[in-house]
Amino acid sequence: xxxxxxxxxxxxxxxxxxxxxxxxxxxxxxxxxNPEKKQKYIHVAGTNGKGSTSACxxxxxxxxxxxxxxxxxxxxxxxxERMQFNGEYITDEELIQLTERLRVIADAxxxxxxxxxxxxxxxxxxxEMKGCDIAVLEVGMGGELDATNVIDCPExxxxxxxxxxxxxxxxxxxxxxxSAKAGIIKKDGNxxxxxxAPEVEDVFRKISNDLDARFRKADFKRxxxxxxxxxxxxxxxxxxxxxxVSLAGSYQVYNATVAITAIEMLRDIGYEISDDEIKKGLANxxxxxxxxxxxxxxxxILDGAHNPEGMQVTADSLRYHFRGKxxxxxxxxxxxxxxxxxxxxxxxxxxxxxTCKPDYEGRAMEADVLAEKLLPFGAPxxxxxxxxxxxxxxxxxxxxxxxxxxxxSLYFSHxxxxxxxxxxxxxxDLQTGGTVCYG
Numbered sequence: 001x002x003x004x005x006x007x008x009x010x011x012x013x014x015x016x017x018x019x020x021x022x023x024x025x026x027x028x029x030x031x032x033x034n035p036e037k038k039q040k041y042i043h044v045a046g047t048n049g050k051g052s053t054s055a056c057x058x059x060x061x062x063x064x065x066x067x068x069x070x071x072x073x074x075x076x077x078x079x080x081e082r083m084q085f086n087g088e089y090i091t092d093e094e095l096i097q098l099t100e101r102l103r104v105i106a107d108a109x110x111x112x113x114x115x116x117x118x119x120x121x122x123x124x125x126x127x128e129m130k131g132c133d134i135a136v137l138e139v140g141m142g143g144e145l146d147a148t149n150v151i152d153c154p155e156x157x158x159x160x161x162x163x164x165x166x167x168x169x170x171x172x173x174x175x176x177x178x179s180a181k182a183g184i185i186k187k188d189g190n191x192x193x194x195x196x197a198p199e200v201e202d203v204f205r206k207i208s209n210d211l212d213a214r215f216r217k218a219d220f221k222r223x224x225x226x227x228x229x230x231x232x233x234x235x236x237x238x239x240x241x242x243x244x245v246s247l248a249g250s251y252q253v254y255n256a257t258v259a260i261t262a263i264e265m266l267r268d269i270g271y272e273i274s275d276d277e278i279k280k281g282l283a284n285x286x287x288x289x290x291x292x293x294x295x296x297x298x299x300x301i302l303d304g305a306h307n308p309e310g311m312q313v314t315a316d317s318l319r320y321h322f323r324g325k326x327x328x329x330x331x332x333x334x335x336x337x338x339x340x341x342x343x344x345x346x347x348x349x350x351x352x353x354x355t356c357k358p359d360y361e362g363r364a365m366e367a368d369v370l371a372e373k374l375l376p377f378g379a380p381x382x383x384x385x386x387x388x389x390x391x392x393x394x395x396x397x398x399x400x401x402x403x404x405x406x407x408x409s410l411y412f413s414h415x416x417x418x419x420x421x422x423x424x425x426x427x428x429d430l431q432t433g434g435t436v437c438y439g
Contacts, residue, residue, distance in 0.1 A: 046160025056259035060281030069135030144183020163309030249291035304410035326351035
């Protein structure tokens with residue numbers, strides 16, 4: 001197979017069409033020799049912030065000298081992002097090689113694996129191939145029944161913010177969603193959580209106690225003297241002094257503190273990670289598509305907020321950095337998203353909306369349908385015919401001194417990045433499939 005044939009094979013089955021459960025992934029991994037048992041893990045679940053937190057953890061571990069894997073969901077620019085080793089994406093050649101091996105087994109299964117299960121198995125195979133010491137696993141959805149949850153007890157289970165997303169599968173209440181996420185907590189493990197609603201914290205605390213797992217809540221009172229910029233953030237965190245995290249968005253200070261708390265739990269169980277390595281890891285972390293500034297004149301921010309809580313923190317960051325200046329939002333969403341509770345967070349800032357359809361057949365809402373749903377909110381709405389058209393219309397609406405921010409989905413981030421780069425005559429490493437992700 002070549003890389004196009006490989007990706008076509010991997011993505012030919014839609015995971016939403018299959019019954020949830022771990023039986024298929026367990027059968028597949030057993031036939032592959034259980035590669036998931038060959039390294040240790042940090043397991044990261046949550047509604048928002050789990051990708052950024054995972055990237056922070058992987059960068060710190062890499063700078064501490066560990067052979068570090070990172071598994072993310074979904075990818076932002078290209079499929080190879082899904083599995084990384086020491087900050088580099090799996091190569092096309094490696095992906096082809098592993099898929100050819102997996103395909104023989106998957107095709108013989110009576111109940112074939114899903115796209116996500118195939119991807120997860122490939123991640124475990126890749127980490128085994130690379131001889132990882134430890135891998136950071138980002139959960140795709142939920143926790144208990146997520147394919148990544150086939151691992152034994154992780155070194156640390158990290159649970160980031162909990163909000164209303166995937167309520168059809170996990171909800172309808174925050175307690176229900178938290179209970180699903182808590183499925184990554186295992187007997188005698190270590191647990192770190194992002195502070196949240198009391199009823200959510202109670203779920204994690206109780207399950208940790210029932211499983212004799214050591215429980216720790218990140219302490220945001222350690223944070224002081226925040227100096228936030230849309231190119232990165234500096235803050236003080238006891239007892240480390242000044243820390244810089246090279247991620248924009250005011251919320252990244254809190255994600256970084258959750259990562260620090262997880263690293264402290266690793267140190268408690270014998271991992272040698274110095275204060276300086278923590279600082280270097282955070283200073284060099286890179287995570288595309290999360291309040292990422294692509295350019296100025298006008299300022300163009302690539303963001304993937306796709307649920308009410310995500311839209312709120314994006315709006316908060318826009319207010320902080322641009323003092324309430326009107327924003328042109330390029331927006332595209334999946335058809336199942338809660339627009340009625342998403343849009344009100346950004347509507348006070350909206351100069352205009354430009355709608356487009358994310359590149360995800362079967363789930364993406366059409367641009368004209370989205371426009372009709374946005375009209376009652378009161379801001380002007382423009383429909384785009386393509387990603388290039390969306391960027392061109394947004395730049396015209398914003399003007400040279402304006403602000404543009406993409407919201408609604410991570411699935412069109414790479415399309416909008418490419419369209420923006422094209423409009424500016426830029427050919428970036430990430431656009432052409434480069435391997436640098438952080439550090």
